[in-house]
Amino acid sequence: MTINEIQDRIIREMIEFEDWMDKYDYLISAGRQLKPIDSSLKNDDNLIGGCQSKVWLEAERKNNKVRFFADSEALITKGILSLLLRIMDNQTPDEIKNADLYFIEETGLQSHLSPVRANGLGAIVKQMKNYFD
Amino acid sequence: MSADMIDIKAVRSDFPALNQKVYGKDLIYLDNAATTHKPLSVMDRLVDFYSTINSNVHRGSHYLSTEASIAYEGARESVRKFINAARPDEIIFTGGTTESINLAASSFGRAFVKEGDRILTTLMEHHSNIVPWQRLCGEKGAELKVIPIDDGGNLKIDEFKELITKKTKLVAFTYVSSVLGTVNPVREISRIAHENDIPVLVDGAQAPQHLPVDVRNLDCDFFAFSGHKVYAGTGIGVLYGKKRWLDAMEPYQSGGGMITSVSFESTSYEETPLKFEAGTGNIAGALGLESAIEYLNKIGIEKIAAYEKSLTEYALKKLQEVEGIRIYGSSKERCGVISFNLKGVHHHDLGTVLDKLGIAVRTGKLCAEPLMEYYGISGTVRVSFALYNTKKEVDTLIEGIEKARHVLQAG
Known part of the structure; x- marks a missing residue:
């Protein structure tokens, strides 16, 4: 699926929830599904600055597709990472670089994250886009 | 009761x-340790100031300025009573605890700290009672030593005693820990420090909103606290200092309102507290702080x-x-x-x-x-x-x- 097709699907999944606790339940279960990364990847090189909880991001390129590996100490952050990986993993470097991640706004994630957390999310997206730039 | x-x-x-x-x-x-909400009387006071006697203090020759100056000095007197300082000129208005500690570190440091000296702080401090001292020590070639705690979050007083040397110039510690809630034995620490002729600075950011503060009884040399944690607005705070220390210290910032005369050759400064209050202070904030104190006193x-x-x-x-x-x-x-x-x-x-x-x-x-x-x-x-x-x-x-x-x- 394309980046936009996956985003649209996530938007459909998330707009069903009226109560924000339900959205957090969704993020938390997404967080639980995020595959833990090898502890050797949890190093300072992969650490993303600007996040309230520690976030590690690693990527590799295979057959012109980018594979992302990410983890965090915090479960809700892992949930957000899980959504980002669902969208960005296994796409081409060009698609990743040019992605317009409108799901953040349309799911209400943007306005329901604290500015600090929203900045952290921005830092993760930027790192993903710049990885093979 | x-x-x-x-x-x-x-x-x-x-x-x-x-x-x-x-x-x-x-x-x-x-989240009241970060900041408290404000009672209506504090907010009314700000509106009232800006609606009536708004003007600069200690400068004007006109009615409003005189009234504002009287009100501002009245607020200083209220703060004095609140913490039972001996004199109103021992009360310096600052922007908050952080600025109070920076003022003390800068002005006390300039006057009294030199290479090879030692400053003591504790493991349970907020960054604002660590970093200013760390910077001072870095600039002067002095050393910052840390009083340890036990697992329950109490200062190890015996180890504090062992850290005292002839070169120790100040002990800076918190009254109430913003993480552990520990109320430190300020009087005991002051006594031990004073037996060694060392002054103490108390970070009082988490104290006067919760317990009666009497700086003379505590016998601390400096006491810093913030208005916004005691139900007043942001951007106003206090540094209390014993007059003999304040008299011996250099100004912190310099500019208007803190001089007696200026020429390009030399400048002479006002007495304390004005010498530490360069520029126009947070006048409305000081009045709001007075109203917050009145609110606390009323209850x-x-x-x-x-x-x-x-x-x-x-x-x-x-x-x-x-x-x-x-x-x-x-x-x-x-x-x-x-x-x-x-x-x-x-x-x-x-x-x-x-x-x-x-x-x-x-x-x-x-x-x-x-x-x-x-x-x-x-x-x-x-x-x-x-x-x-x-x-x-x-x-x-x-x-x-x-x-x-x-x-x-x-x-």
């Missing part, structure tokens, strides 16, 4: 910010202390019943804050879920990274109380924690 003597309903009606919903839930505000700080003690003890008891909780700090003398973690739950996740339930708490390193390092943790959740919080709110907090625990704990 009975703890029940505060009319909590009347108190809460004085604080309009408490009466709001967040995410459709009644706000439960338990009675002893009554507030007794009420909050019973509230904190209730919260501690309830929190201790939560499965998998670890509470940091178990000092017998405590007030204000309770910091904790839940097993298997990241503090940030817990704070986020509580937030969605309308409960405001603080999470993270709480501006006390060395203390977090000591406990080997990346942060905590902190609940902190004010005179307007209730046991019912504590009950809702516990329900919220239980709910978050079910959602967040693995398995």
Whole structure:
């Protein structure tokens, strides 16, 4: 699926929830599904600055597709990472670089994250886009 | 005096910010150690100042300026009484505790600290009582030494004594820990320091809103606190200093309002406190602080202390019943804050879920990274109380924690 097709699907999944606790339940279960990364990847090189909880991001390129590996100490952050990986993993470097991640706004994630957390999310997206730039 | 003597309903009606919903839930505000909400009388005072005698102080020759100057000095006198300083000129208005400590570090440091000297601080300090001293020591070639704590969050007084040398110039420590809630034995520390001719600076950011402060009884040489944590507005704070120290110290910032004469060859300065108050201060803020003090006095700080003690003890008891909780700090003398973690739950996740339930708490390193390092943790959740919080709110907090625990704990 394309980046936009996956985003649209996530938007459909998330707009069903009226109560924000339900959205957090969704993020938390997404967080639980995020595959833990090898502890050797949890190093300072992969650490993303600007996040309230520690976030590690690693990527590799295979057959012109980018594979992302990410983890965090915090479960809700892992949930957000899980959504980002669902969208960005296994796409081409060009698609990743040019992605317009409108799901953040349309799911209400943007306005329901604290500015600090929203900045952290921005830092993760930027790192993903710049990885093979 | 009975703890029940505060009319909590009347108190809460004085604080309009408490009466709001967040995410459709009644706000439960338990982040009072970061900042308290403001009673109407404080806000009215700001509006009244700007609507009437608004003008600059100590400068004008006109009516409004005279009135504003009288009001500003009246606020200084109210602060003096509030902390029982000997003289009003021992009260310097600053922007807050951080600026107060920076002022002390800069001006005291310039006058008294030199290469090879030693400053003592403690492991339980907020960054604002570490970094200014660290910078001073860096600039002067002095050393910063840290008084350790035990696991319960009490200062190790014996080790403090051992850290004192002939070159020790100051002991800077907190009255009430913003993480552990520990109330430090200020009088005892002052006495030990003074036996060695060392002055002490007390970070009082978490003290005067919770307990009576008497700087003469504590016998501290400096005492710093913030207006916004004692129900006044942001951007106003106080540095108390014994006059003999303030007289011997150089100005902090320089400019208007703090000189007696200026030529391009030389400048002579005002006496304290004006020599430390360069530029136009937060006049309205100082008046707001006076109104906050009047508000506290009207209820009675002893009554507030007794009420909050019973509230904190209730919260501690309830929190201790939560499965998998670890509470940091178990000092017998405590007030204000309770910091904790839940097993298997990241503090940030817990704070986020509580937030969605309308409960405001603080999470993270709480501006006390060395203390977090000591406990080997990346942060905590902190609940902190004010005179307007209730046991019912504590009950809702516990329900919220239980709910978050079910959602967040693995398995």
